[in-house]
Amino acid sequence: MKKNFKLAAFIMVFAAMMAFGLQSYGAQPFDKSKLEGYWVLTELNGKDAKELFKGSIPTIEFNLTDTLVTGNAGCNRYFGKFDINNQNEFLAPNLASTMMTCVYENQEPLFLETLSKPATIEINEKGELTLTNKENVVVIKFTKGEKPEEKEATAPVTMENLIGKWTLKSMADKNVSDLFKDKMPTIEFANDSTVNGYAGCNNYRSKYEINEESVITFGSLMSTKMACPSLDGENQFSIILSTPSQVTINDSILSFIKDGINVAEFSKVNK
Numbered sequence: 001m002k003k004n005f006k007l008a009a010f011i012m013v014f015a016a017m018m019a020f021g022l023q024s025y026g027a028q029p030f031d032k033s034k035l036e037g038y039w040v041l042t043e044l045n046g047k048d049a050k051e052l053f054k055g056s057i058p059t060i061e062f063n064l065t066d067t068l069v070t071g072n073a074g075c076n077r078y079f080g081k082f083d084i085n086n087q088n089e090f091l092a093p094n095l096a097s098t099m100m101t102c103v104y105e106n107q108e109p110l111f112l113e114t115l116s117k118p119a120t121i122e123i124n125e126k127g128e129l130t131l132t133n134k135e136n137v138v139v140i141k142f143t144k145g146e147k148p149e150e151k152e153a154t155a156p157v158t159m160e161n162l163i164g165k166w167t168l169k170s171m172a173d174k175n176v177s178d179l180f181k182d183k184m185p186t187i188e189f190a191n192d193s194t195v196n197g198y199a200g201c202n203n204y205r206s207k208y209e210i211n212e213e214s215v216i217t218f219g220s221l222m223s224t225k226m227a228c229p230s231l232d233g234e235n236q237f238s239i240i241l242s243t244p245s246q247v248t249i250n251d252s253i254l255s256f257i258k259d260g261i262n263v264a265e266f267s268k269v270n271k
Contacts, residue, residue, distance in 0.1 A: 041142055042128070044141075054106060055259045068080070076097045080094050114131075159193070164188065169184075174236065252267060
């Protein structure tokens with residue numbers, strides 16, 4: 001009887017130790033090889049990523065050799081070391097990022113804060129990469145995507161290469177020939193931070209600033225008050241100048257970019 005009791009007690013202790021061991025060390029370790037590829041954010045704290053990020057949608061990529069994680073946070077690039085522990089928790093507490101000025105609304109700080117907190121990592125039956133917090137709530141969800149081709153780096157736009165006169169070439173998906181039947185709008189930058197031009201009916205002038213990230217901001221537009229058959233085109237043109245834009249110059253084409261969309265292009269006027 002005593003032997004049977006001791007055997008039963010041993011079995012119970014052994015079973016408890018095994019259960020504790022499985023809890024502590026993870027019965028099914030996460031297969032890190034499944035992380036390879038390019039992942040695009042679809043949900044953050046249960047909300048659609050497209051609603052939270054008006055410009056670029058955040059991404060994540062894993063360097064398994066160096067245990068590094070990199071990606072786009074919505075505007076800035078981020079990077080840092082990561083680990084996946086025995087409880088299949090994704091750990092990346094020390095993420096760093098660039099410090100560019102963002103010209104569109106997004107939840108970049110919330111994304112980086114959430115990604116930095118410990119969360120259980122999993123790839124579900126739909127092939128989605130999920131991070132679940134300690135309250136058992138899925139806080140981040142990614143799906144596999146195609147990595148875009150790397151664009152050639154362009155030199156920053158400065159006051160020096162802006163100076164001169166530019167003529168409107170296109171305006172998003174608008175038909176500029178219909179909006180401006182007589183003459184295309186212009187914009188002329190001077191080296192004293194002033195700008196002037198023709199808006200489609202009236203002439204205008206203002207001040208402008210451009211920062212190190214090639215984000216241009218105009219002051220209040222002062223314009224003439226001419227009577228015109230239609231101010232539709234002029235109003236749309238003025239709206240583009242009323243909020244900050246990222247600007248690029250390629251092959252004598254000046255582009256204004258808002259929320260990741262090219263909203264206007266100008267060609268350089270050679271005097």
